[in-house]
Amino acid sequence: MKHSTVTRWVSIGLAGLLLAPLASQASSSLAVExxxxxxxxxxxxxxxxxxxxxxxxxxxxxxxxxxxxxxVEELLRGEPLQHIPAHEHLSPETAQRLIHWLVEGAK
Ligand code: HEC
Structure with missing residues (x-):
């Protein structure tokens, strides 16, 4: 049991390492798009x-x-009194990439 838990966390960690460079790629052009x-x-x-x-x-x-x-969740959820379709219609994956880009300094 313990072993499989460790394996699982290791594979989640590896997936994160592989996905991180993708997430930070070309997000300013994504924001334009x-x-x-x-x-x-x-x-x-x-x-x-x-x-x-x-x-x-x-x-x-x-x-x-x-x-x-x-x-990311806040952006997708939107404000109760101010609906911004451009926020609320984002896919979770796109929202994640855009927020990551902002967190990294929006370069
Ligand atoms: C129609 C105008 C409009 C468009 C298009 C728009 N936004 Fe916004 N956005 C706003 C306004 C207005 C606020 C301030 C709302 C507030 O915080 O009450 C805001 C706030 C935000 C915030 C801050 C939310 C927070 O937690 O305070 C983020 C992040 C954001 N926008 C990202 C984006 C991204 C990424 C896009 C493109 C997919 C986008 N916005 C498109 C009008 C827009």
């Missing part, structure tokens, strides 16, 4: 924070997978 810059660009629209400001705010989560995941 997904229309995020329409509201979060250098001249943000309405009360949308610029990605520059968001990445400063998200920096605290760097290296903390649970905190990063929490941000």
């Amino acid at each position: 997904m229309g995020c810059y329409n509201c979060h660009g250098a001249y943000p629209r309405g009360d949308a924070p610029s990605f520059e400001r968001l990445s400063v705010r998200f920096e605290k989560r760097r290296g903390d997978a649970a905190a990063e995941q929490h941000a």
Whole structure:
């Protein structure tokens, strides 16, 4: 029993190592593609924070997978009084890549 638990964690760890470089790849072009810059660009629209400001705010989560995941869930869930379809219609995988990009400094 114990052995299989260890094996499982090791394979989860390995999968993480293999997926990490994928997650950080070309996410700024993904953000362009997904229309995020329409509201979060250098001249943000309405009360949308610029990605520059968001990445400063998200920096605290760097290296903390649970905190990063929490941000992904918040983005997908949306605000109770303010629906932003561009957020809520993201696939979990795309949302994860975009949040990871922000947490890593939005470069
Ligand atoms: C129609 C305009 C619009 C578009 C398009 C848009 N956003 Fe937003 N976004 C907002 C606004 C407005 C807020 C501030 C909402 C709030 O925090 O109450 C926000 C907040 C955020 C936040 C902060 C959420 C938090 O926890 O405070 C993140 C992260 C974010 N957007 C990511 C994205 C990404 C990634 C995309 C592209 C898929 C995107 N947004 C597209 C308007 C937009």
